[in-house]
Amino acid sequence: xxxxxxxxxxxxxxxxxxxxxxxxxxxxxxxxxxxxxxxxxxxxxxxxxxxxxxxxxxxxxxxxxxxxxxxxxxxxxxxxxxxxxxxxxxxxxxxxxxxxxxxxxxxxxxxxxxxxxxxxxxxxxxxxxxxxxxxxxxxxxxxxxxxxxxxxxxxxxxxxxxxxxxxxxxxxxxxxxxxxxxxxxxxxxxxxxxxxxxxxxxxxxxxxxxxxxxxxxxxxxxxxxxxxxxxxxxxxxxxxxxxxxxxxxxxxxxxxxxxxxxxxxxxxxxxxxxxxxxxxxxxxxxxxxxxxxxxxxxxxxxxxxxxxxxxxxxxxxxxxxxxxxxxxxxxxxxxxxxxxxxxxxxxxxxxxxxxxxxxxxx
Numbered sequence: 197x198x199x200x201x202x203x204x205x206x207x208x209x210x211x212x213x214x215x216x217x218x219x220x221x222x223x224x225x226x227x228x229x230x231x232x233x234x235x236x237x238x239x240x241x242x243x244x245x246x247x248x249x250x251x252x253x254x255x256x257x258x259x260x261x262x263x264x265x266x267x268x269x270x271x272x273x274x275x276x277x278x279x280x281x282x283x284x285x286x287x288x289x290x291x292x293x294x295x296x297x298x299x300x301x302x303x304x305x306x307x308x309x310x311x312x313x314x315x316x317x318x319x320x321x322x323x324x325x326x327x328x329x330x331x332x333x334x335x336x337x338x339x340x341x342x343x344x345x346x347x348x349x350x351x352x353x354x355x356x357x358x359x360x361x362x363x364x365x366x367x368x369x370x371x372x373x374x375x376x377x378x379x380x381x382x383x384x385x386x387x388x389x390x391x392x393x394x395x396x397x398x399x400x401x402x403x404x405x406x407x408x409x410x411x412x413x414x415x416x417x418x419x420x421x422x423x424x425x426x427x428x429x430x431x432x433x434x435x436x437x438x439x440x441x442x443x444x445x446x447x448x449x450x451x452x453x454x455x456x457x458x459x460x461x462x463x464x465x466x467x468x469x470x471x472x473x474x475x476x477x478x479x480x481x482x483x484x485x486x487x488x489x490x491x492x493x494x495x496x497x498x499x500x501x502x503x504x505x506x507x508x509x510x511x512x513x514x515x516x517x518x519x520x521x522x523x524x525x526x527x528x529x530x531x532x533x534x535x536x537x538x539x540x541x542x543x544x545x546x547x548x549x550x551x552x553x554x555x556x557x558x
Contacts, residue, residue, distance in 0.1 A: 200365060202318035203433065204306045205340045205348035206325065208285070209357035211302035212242035212278055216271050218334050227252070228269045232467065234258040239467040241273055245357060255444070255468045275474050278302075281333055288328045292321050297433045301475055305345055307433035319362045326360060342368070346429035349381045368427040373400035380424060386447035386530070387414065399425055415492070442478060443535025444468040451490040451528035459516050461532055466512040469534050479504035480536025483511065485518040488531035497522065504540050511536070 208214070212230040217223045227247040232238020240261050243252040250265035262268050282301040289296050295307035308318050315321050322339040329337045336358040340351025343365055351361040363371060377397055378388045394413065396402050402410075402425040410418030423429065444465050452458050462485075473479065483505070484498040497518040505511060515534045 199309065200343050201307065202309045202311075203342060203345055203348040204308060204318055204322045204325075205345065205352045206285075206289075206304055206306065206322075207338050207352050207356070208302035208329075209336045209338055210242060210244055210248075211281075211335070212273060213244040213247070213271075214335050215274075215278060215281055217244060219277075223269065223271070226269055227265050227267055228271050229258070229261055230271050230273050231471075232258055233270045234262045239464055239471070241471050255446075255464075257464050273471070273474070275477075278475070279477075281335070284333055285329055285337075288325060288332065291328075292325065295433045295435045297435060297437055305348065305433045319360070322360055326358075344427070344429035345431050345433070346381065346424055347427055350375075350379075353379070353381070372425065372427050373398065373403065375399045377402060382420065382424065384447055386449065387417070389449070390414075439476065439478075439539065441484075441535045441537040442469065442472045442476060442480065442539065443484070443533060444472065445486060445531055445533025445535075447488075447531045448529070451530050453528045455524070458529055458532065459519065462515050462519060462534065463512050465532060465534050466508060466515055469536065470506060470508045470511055473506040473536065477541055478536075478539045479506040479541070481505075481538035481540075482536065483514050483518070484535045484537065485515050485522075486531070486533035486535070487519070487522060487529060489524075490528035490530050492530070493527075494531075495522065500538065504538070505536070 213228055216228060216230060225246060226244070227250065228244045229240045229247055229252060231241040238258045240252060240254055240256045240258060242254055247265055247268055252261050252265055252268065258270065278301050286296065289304065289306055292311050292313045293306050293308050297305040299305065308321050311321060313321055315324065318341045322341050326337050326339055329335060338352050338356040338359045340348045340354070340361050340363070342348040342351055342363040347363045347368055351363045354361045375398060377383060377391050377399070380399070383391070391402070396405065402421060407419065407422040410421050412418070414421060446461060446465055452461065481504045482498055482500040484496055486494065486496050488494045499514060499518060511534065
């Protein structure tokens with residue numbers, strides 16, 4: 197019989213915004229957004245919980261954010277500070293395991309099936325890690341503990357901020373079946389809306405659909421949906437995973453038909469991509485544009501450059517140039533995406549790996 201794995205997912209609470217509120221007391225208790233100001237046609241990188249009450253979230257255009265929250269305070273990102281704090285947090289993780297898979301500066305998976313700690317339960321390890329993070333950095337983290345990555349990630353989101361949730365093997369099936377489809381990690385708003393149109397409103401509804409039917413309706417993602425409806429996830433925690441690309445994409449609640457609007461959306465997506473590049477201290481030589489049409493047909497267009505890029509102006513103009521060459525043929529657009537591959541570091545040093553955390557189970 198296979199041994200049950202012990203996986204911890206750690207996610208810092210409103211990480212960038214919380215660092216700013218920690219370092220600048222005048223921001224404490226205030227609605228702040230880390231990102232470009234509305235006058236710069238930027239996007240929000242992170243929002244404090246006070247701002248989230250107004251519906252502010254990451255990747256939201258700054259102009260829309262200020263409309264929703266007129267008192268919103270915009271703070272310029274300090275990625276060098278966030279990376280330094282991320283390294284502090286990773287050092288805490290390394291006291292318990294070497295199997296740490298960073299997802300971002302503020303998020304990571306840890307496999308503590310065989311932990312360095314004498315603590316017998318993954319939940320106890322997660323609790324101790326969260327306490328150490330708060331004591332040593334002044335920041336809070338939420339954690340999820342389960343027997344695979346999907347369920348650990350789901351658990352984290354159930355008790356944020358500053359919470360800890362454990363999903364045991366004998367609890368998983370019932371929990372998944374009662375869960376609203378919008379709560380599933382990996383199912384976005386557009387896909388969730390499509391599922392509800394098909395009568396799929398809960399995990400139980402999703403579980404009733406065959407894999408063939410899900411693939412017919414959602415393409416290759418149908419295979420993934422079939423598995424997560426059963427709580428299945430065989431992915432390992434990859435401690436030495438090398439990121440091959442960085443990107444962002446947006447699915448639109450209503451298909452776009454105006455090319456000018458599409459170009460504007462690409463500029464917003466480029467902002468998000470460049471923030472991620474800066475977060476990881478990365479540049480890329482190959483830019484890929486992804487376009488999904490209203491009929492679910494999808495195309496990609498790529499260009500490889502001699503020198504790597506990470507500058508917003510270059511990323512935006514190149515993506516828009518590739519898009520201008522696309523013949524829409526009267527089709528509406530459902531999704532746009534930009535990614536950079538053939539990655540290299542934009543700065544020398546070990547900080548490139550400063551992405552973040554991982555932990556363990558019961």
